[in-house]
Amino acid sequence: MNRLFSPWRSKYIETFSQPKDPNTCILCEAFQANDDDERLIVTRGERCFVIMNLYPYNSGHLMVVPYKHTSDFSELSDSEYLEIMHLLHKMQSALNKISHPDGFNIGSNLGKVAGAGIDQHIHFHIV
Numbered sequence: 004m005n006r007l008f009s010p011w012r013s014k015y016i017e018t019f020s021q022p023k024d025p026n027t028c029i030l031c032e033a034f035q036a037n038d039d040d041e042r043l044i045v046t047r048g049e050r051c052f053v054i055m056n057l058y059p060y061n062s063g064h065l066m067v068v069p070y071k072h073t074s075d076f077s078e079l080s081d082s083e084y085l086e087i088m089h090l091l092h093k094m095q096s097a098l099n100k101i102s103h104p105d106g107f108n109i110g111s112n113l114g115k116v117a118g119a120g121i122d123q124h125i126h127f128h129i130v
Contacts, residue, residue: 030054030068030124045094048054050086053094060130063098067091068126076113076125094129 033042034052043055045065056064066088069083079087091109098104108130112119 007089007129011089028072028121028124030121030126031072034068034070046090048086050083051090053090054130063102063104063129065094065098065129067094067129068124072124073123074113074123076111079125091127091129098129 009079019037019079033044033054035046036042037057043057045053045055046054050071051067054068055065067078067087069087071079071083073079093108095107098107109128111125112122113125115122
């Protein structure tokens with residue numbers, strides 16, 4: 004594959020034109036719910052959780068999310084940061100065993116201008 008093309012994400016992109024409730028965070032709602040299967044939560048740690056992306060770029064697109072609601076990377080504690088790194092490592096290893104991809108993109112878009120679709124709650128992608 005030379006280019007990552009995911010036309011199914013257009014449904015997600017179209018939601019940007021719809022008004023959002025600034026007091027609602029879909030990532031906070033996901034981890035506070037009691038149904039991990041319905042919310043696509045893969046695993047939970049002490050400070051973070053892993054969720055499947057509802058509008059993935061490709062199969063296996065995961066997000067590692069701290070429970071702390073913040074958009075500022077510098078507000079994460081050392082223990083939150085370490086758990087994020089641990090979960091990224093663990094999920095990459097699992098995806099390697101399952102899918103044998105040619106490569107990964109791992110990172111975060113900090114702020115709407117950087118490309119964040121959910122800019123109010125920091126999260127890290129594994130694509």
